[in-house]
Amino acid sequence: MAKLPLEGVRIVALPVVFAGPFATMLLADLGAEVILVESVHHFPTITRGYMPRPPQFLVPTTGATFGGSGGIQTYVNHWAGDRPWDRFVMFHALGRNKLSCCIDITRPEGVEVFKRLVKVSDVFFESNAADTMEKLNLTYDVLKGVNPAIIYLSMPGLGCTGPHKYCAIFGAQLQALASHTWLTRYPDLDYTTTQSLIFHSDAASGATAAFAILCALRHRKRTGKGQFIDLSQLESVIPHIGEAIMDYTMNGRVQQPLGNRHPFMAPHGVYRCLGDDGWVVISVSSEEEWQGLCRALGNPSWCKEERFSTSLNRRENQDELDKYIEEWTCRHDNYEVMYILQKEGIAAGPVLDQRNVFRDAQLASRGFFEKVSHREAGTHLYPGMLWKMGKTSISIRKPPPCLGEHNDYVFKEVLGMSDDEIAGLEKDKVIGGDEYMVESIF
Amino acid sequence: MLEQALSGVKVLDLTWHIAGPYCTKLLADYGADVIKVERPGKGDPARAMGPFFKDDPHPEKSGLFLHLNTNKQGITLNLKSATGKKILKQLAADADILVESFSPHVMPGLGLDYQTLEKVNPRLVMVSVSSFGQTGPYRDFKASEIVEYAMGGEMYSTGIAGREPLKLGGNVIQYQAGTVAAVATMGALYTAEDQGTGQHVDVSIMETQVGTADRRIMYVLSYIMAGVITTRWPPPREAVRMLIMPQGVYPCKDGFVNTLSLPQWWPRYIEALGMPELKDDPRFQNIYSAEAGMEFDAIWYSWLADHTKDELFEIFLKSKIASAPVNSPEDLLKYTQLKAREYFVEVEHPETGKVTYPGAPFKMSESSWKIRRPAPLLGQHNEEIYCGLLGYTGEELIKLREGGII
Numbered sequence: 001m002a003k004l005p006l007e008g009v010r011i012v013a014l015p016v017v018f019a020g021p022f023a024t025m026l027l028a029d030l031g032a033e034v035i036l037v038e039s040v041h042h043f044p045t046i047t048r049g050y051m052p053r054p055p056q057f058l059v060p061t062t063g064a065t066f067g068g069s070g071g072i073q074t075y076v077n078h079w080a081g082d083r084p085w086d087r088f089v090m091f092h093a094l095g096r097n098k099l100s101c102c103i104d105i106t107r108p109e110g111v112e113v114f115k116r117l118v119k120v121s122d123v124f125f126e127s128n129a130a131d132t133m134e135k136l137n138l139t140y141d142v143l144k145g146v147n148p149a150i151i152y153l154s155m156p157g158l159g160c161t162g163p164h165k166y167c168a169i170f171g172a173q174l175q176a177l178a179s180h181t182w183l184t185r186y187p188d189l190d191y192t193t194t195q196s197l198i199f200h201s202d203a204a205s206g207a208t209a210a211f212a213i214l215c216a217l218r219h220r221k222r223t224g225k226g227q228f229i230d231l232s233q234l235e236s237v238i239p240h241i242g243e244a245i246m247d248y249t250m251n252g253r254v255q256q257p258l259g260n261r262h263p264f265m266a267p268h269g270v271y272r273c274l275g276d277d278g279w280v281v282i283s284v285s286s287e288e289e290w291q292g293l294c295r296a297l298g299n300p301s302w303c304k305e306e307r308f309s310t311s312l313n314r315r316e317n318q319d320e321l322d323k324y325i326e327e328w329t330c331r332h333d334n335y336e337v338m339y340i341l342q343k344e345g346i347a348a349g350p351v352l353d354q355r356n357v358f359r360d361a362q363l364a365s366r367g368f369f370e371k372v373s374h375r376e377a378g379t380h381l382y383p384g385m386l387w388k389m390g391k392t393s394i395s396i397r398k399p400p401p402c403l404g405e406h407n408d409y410v411f412k413e414v415l416g417m418s419d420d421e422i423a424g425l426e427k428d429k430v431i432g433g434d435e436y437m438v439e440s441i442f
Numbered sequence: 443m444l445e446q447a448l449s450g451v452k453v454l455d456l457t458w459h460i461a462g463p464y465c466t467k468l469l470a471d472y473g474a475d476v477i478k479v480e481r482p483g484k485g486d487p488a489r490a491m492g493p494f495f496k497d498d499p500h501p502e503k504s505g506l507f508l509h510l511n512t513n514k515q516g517i518t519l520n521l522k523s524a525t526g527k528k529i530l531k532q533l534a535a536d537a538d539i540l541v542e543s544f545s546p547h548v549m550p551g552l553g554l555d556y557q558t559l560e561k562v563n564p565r566l567v568m569v570s571v572s573s574f575g576q577t578g579p580y581r582d583f584k585a586s587e588i589v590e591y592a593m594g595g596e597m598y599s600t601g602i603a604g605r606e607p608l609k610l611g612g613n614v615i616q617y618q619a620g621t622v623a624a625v626a627t628m629g630a631l632y633t634a635e636d637q638g639t640g641q642h643v644d645v646s647i648m649e650t651q652v653g654t655a656d657r658r659i660m661y662v663l664s665y666i667m668a669g670v671i672t673t674r675w676p677p678p679r680e681a682v683r684m685l686i687m688p689q690g691v692y693p694c695k696d697g698f699v700n701t702l703s704l705p706q707w708w709p710r711y712i713e714a715l716g717m718p719e720l721k722d723d724p725r726f727q728n729i730y731s732a733e734a735g736m737e738f739d740a741i742w743y744s745w746l747a748d749h750t751k752d753e754l755f756e757i758f759l760k761s762k763i764a765s766a767p768v769n770s771p772e773d774l775l776k777y778t779q780l781k782a783r784e785y786f787v788e789v790e791h792p793e794t795g796k797v798t799y800p801g802a803p804f805k806m807s808e809s810s811w812k813i814r815r816p817a818p819l820l821g822q823h824n825e826e827i828y829c830g831l832l833g834y835t836g837e838e839l840i841k842l843r844e845g846g847i848i
Contacts, residue, residue, distance in 0.1 A: 002633045002637050002639045003636075003637060005629040005630065005632035005633045005636075006629070006632065018657075022654060026622075030625075030629040030632075045704060050704065050705075051705075058684075074664040075668065076667045076668060077667065077668055078668050089660060089663050089668065090660050092663055092667065093659045093660040093663045094659070094660075155804075158779050159783055161783055162778075162779045162782040162783045163778060163779060163782055164778070164779040166759070167779075168762060169702075169764045169766055170764050172700055172764075173700050173701070173702060173764050173765055174766070176691070176698075176699070176767065176768045176769065177766040177767065177769055177777075178769070178774070179768075179770055179771050179773065179774050180611060180612075180614065181691070181700065181768050182611070182768055182770050182771070183610075183611025184609075184610050184611040185608070185611075186601070186602075186608060189602075191691045191698040191768050192677060192691050192692060192693055192698065193602050193691075194602075194677075194691050197599065197600075197657065197675065198599070198610065200610055200614050200618065203654045204614070204617070204618055204621060207618065207621040207624075207625055207654065208468075208621055208803045208804060209804070211621065211624045211625050212803075212804045212806070214625065214628035214629070214632070215447035215472050215806065216447060216806060216809070218448065218628070218631075218635075219445070219447040219806075219808060221635075223445070223808075225808050227807045227808035228806075228807040229804055229805070229806050229807070230804065230805040230807075231803070231804035231805075232783065232785075232804075234779075234780070235780070235783070235785050235801065235802065235803055235804070236803040236804060238774065238800045238803075239464070239509070239617065239800040239803055240614045240617035240618070241611070241614065242506070242509035242510070242617075242799070242800050243493060243505055243506040243509060243612065243613070244611075244612060244771045245509075245771055245774070245775070245798075245799070246493060246505030246506070246508065246799065247492075247505060247771070248771045248772055248775060249775065249797055249798040249799070250493060250494075250495045250794070250797055251493060251495070251496065253493070254771055254772045255493075257611055258611070259608065260588060260606070260608065260609045264491075264492075265586070268588065269588075270588070270592070270597075270607055270608075272606070277673070279598075279606060279607055281588045281589055281591075281597075281609075283587075283588050283589060285586065342580075342583045342584065347583075347584040347585050347589045348584075348589065349583075349585065349589040349593040350592065350593065351592040351593075351597050351598050351607045352592065352598060353598045353599075353671055353673070354661050354662045354664070354670075354671055354672060355665055355671060357593070357594075357652055357658075358662060358665060360593075361580075362574055362579055362580040363648070363649070363652065365578040366575055366578050368649055377667065380663075380667055381666060382663060383652055383653050383659050383662055383663060384653070385649075385653070386622050386625075386626070386645075386649055386650050386653040386654060387622065387626040387643055387644060387645045387646070387650070388575070388576075388643070388644040388646075389626070389629070389630060389633075389641055389642075389644075390556070390641040390642040390643070391641040392629070392630070392633055392641065394629075
């Protein structure tokens with residue numbers, strides 16, 4: 001087996017919310033030593049929780065929360081415990097393979113420790129609002145002075161320059177800005193009914209940021225030079241709707257949302273199935289597939305009607321067509337529809353809720369979920385690697401770190417601090433574990 | 443001139459449609475030399491997909507294809523012919539990376555599986571992007587954007603309660619898979635460059651969804667760790683409200699805005715609305731009150747109706763409330779921030795002239811993103827690659843053409 005690709009690459013990271021943590025997760029999966037610099041005094045929003053110690057009524061057992069749906073604000077077994085920041089599910093989703101140390105970088109003594117860490121690192125990664133690093137006086141110009149070969153990536157919502165650079169927004173607003181929201185709605189309803197709880201932009205800009213770091217690492221390997229990467233989350237997700245942009249720039253056309261329909265495929269949509277909230281999606285892209293669909297449904301007489309005879313006719317008469325198809329799907333379980341239609345070569349699949357995707361045969365057969373034991377959360381199966389490599393054994397090597405779990409490693413082994421020095425800084429609460437957050441929070 | 447980060451990386455690109463081509467576009471736009479291999483005659487099926495320049499359905503005028511294939515050289519090659527296979531192996535022998543996005547049975551069926559190509563080039567990184575992965579019971583199943591989103595992605599909770607699940611607009615799942623595939627490719631390139639070992643990378647679009655996209659990874663883990671099923675929600679107006687402050691999409695004078703609230707932001711809303719009297723209003727003393735939220739809505743909606751989405755954006759920016767206009771693609775093209783950062787780029791193409799394209803997804807201070815050439819015409823670089831790179835003569839090229847090989 002080959003070594004992990006990024007073995008020996010050290011990344012100091014201040015990632016918040018979703019996009020940055022996701023980017024650094026991908027780099028950690030590839031073997032980079034990602035050290036989260038956290039604080040026992042400052043709590044970044046929606047990273048290890050919405051607040052350090054949520055009152056129990058905000059640790060819901062149902063889906064209802066102020067932040068959106070249940071999955072966003074869940075604590076392990078709905079119990080925040082003594083260390084809620086170690087039990088926040090969102091952190092667990094993105095924390096694997098990373099290390100955590102606590103340094104208060106708002107104080108000069110903490111800044112010194114932080115700079116020592118930057119000096120022995122390859123990459124500094126942050127996903128805060130554009131003014132955060134300026135306020136801390138830890139901009140690229142400053143850290144370049146500490147380590148001239150450092151790769152420094154900032155990924156604020158709207159980039160590091162321009163009149164709106166200080167705009168601090170989350171995924172929901174970002175996708176509104178990026179016109180992803182514009183393209184996603186039921187055609188018969190207006191945007192006020194669009195629940196913006198699915199944030200494609202976070203995952204998109206996160207993966208793009210990981211790619212950016214890999215590009216810069218290669219550049220440095222060849223030239224010895226570090227650099228600054230200015231990643232505007234908005235700009236990184238616009239290419240994902242490139243065809244809508246091109247339609248406007250080529251034809252002056254503003255694309256409108258199609259719901260579950262498609263510009264040229266028909267039938268194309270979601271159909272009700274047996275069971276509670278059971279749905280299947282079907283898309284037919286060719287005459288051959290249409291014939292397959294007719295066969296699968298037992299060649300009912302409506303299949304032969306003139307209004308469904310060509311792909312153009314089917315597209316024009318989709319409402320009627322969909323009713324006929326749904327009459328059939330309603331009598332079947334959604335997996336059953338998938339197997340029947342796939343046998344005829346048609347793209348079809350169940351709309352999987354979280355329970356069913358966890359139990360899905362394909363993911364199980366590929367060993368997608370990996371067992372992880374965590375000090376505060378217990379043992380669970382976690383979603384695993386996003387791709388498989390033939391000769392490199394990527395996996396969840398380490399559970400998501402507890403706050404400050406790797407202080408000893410970072411301060412002693414990486415920075416070579418003496419016990420006295422550590423004790424002094426701990427006493428002044430410049431560095432340390434999470435124990436005084438527990439004391440000082442109320 | 444600044445060197446590009448991926449200068450000197452040689453990529454053989456057998457991808458088509460969206461996911462694979464977006465992966466190789468990222469590589470090409472940051473400097474890799476990408477040779478796109480298309481089937482003779484029709485080429486990449488994306489050439490037949492709209493939108494088309496001036497709505498003319500011409501294989502060189504697909505906006506989708508033009509966007510996805512910038513900076514690539516294009517050749518045609520019939521991989522079903524013996525000569526075609528031989529040529530592909532010659533090209534693979536010289537490449538650092540081969541990316542393909544066929545159904546998993548296709549490359550082995552052509553006798554071009556990794557085991558074969560590894561013998562030709564042990565350092566080769568071969569990346570296969572497929573709907574469900576190279577193994578497993580769904581390996582040969584067909585998929586499409588909506589199927590990937592339904593099975594891998596978070597379609598189940600997209601949309602509103604009482605209605606059917608809703609697909610995300612466009613083809614964003616394919617783009618996301620392409621982006622993740624680019625990360626995987628770079629990881630394997632590292633191993634090849636540092637350790638001299640090539641390998642096969644298996645990217646399943648379904649797994650790129652379950653493992654990341656939108657909130658899927660979190661919602662799945664919330665089920666595993668707490669039994670939570672996240673489903674479609676009522677729209678904000680009827681939502682089970684837990685705060686005074688609004689959450690979601692609201693109408694304004696000329697469109698819609700999206701806004702988000704955290705419990706500690708009530709003072710920011712008071713400031714944004716310019717209504718200091720709300721601070722002491724007895725109705726709004728408990729920010730966790732849903733009833734108070736309904737009361738606040740009356741004030742909120744009428745205030746919004748007096749402002750345009752761009753005015754609201756500026757007001758919320760000042761008050762540090764996370765809010766944004768619901769932009770159309772047209773609004774994006776006109777957005778001052780993107781203009782100030784010179785985001786969009788003009789690309790000259792022989793069939794369309796100058797057209798504006800999306801620009802760099804990130805800016806690097808020392809190694810640039812740039813358009814060196816537009817998307818290739820079908821077979822545009824046959825002569826350059828076959829004669830210039832592989833040393834075929836002009837006569838042999840004619841024979842290849844006559845034989846339907848290229």
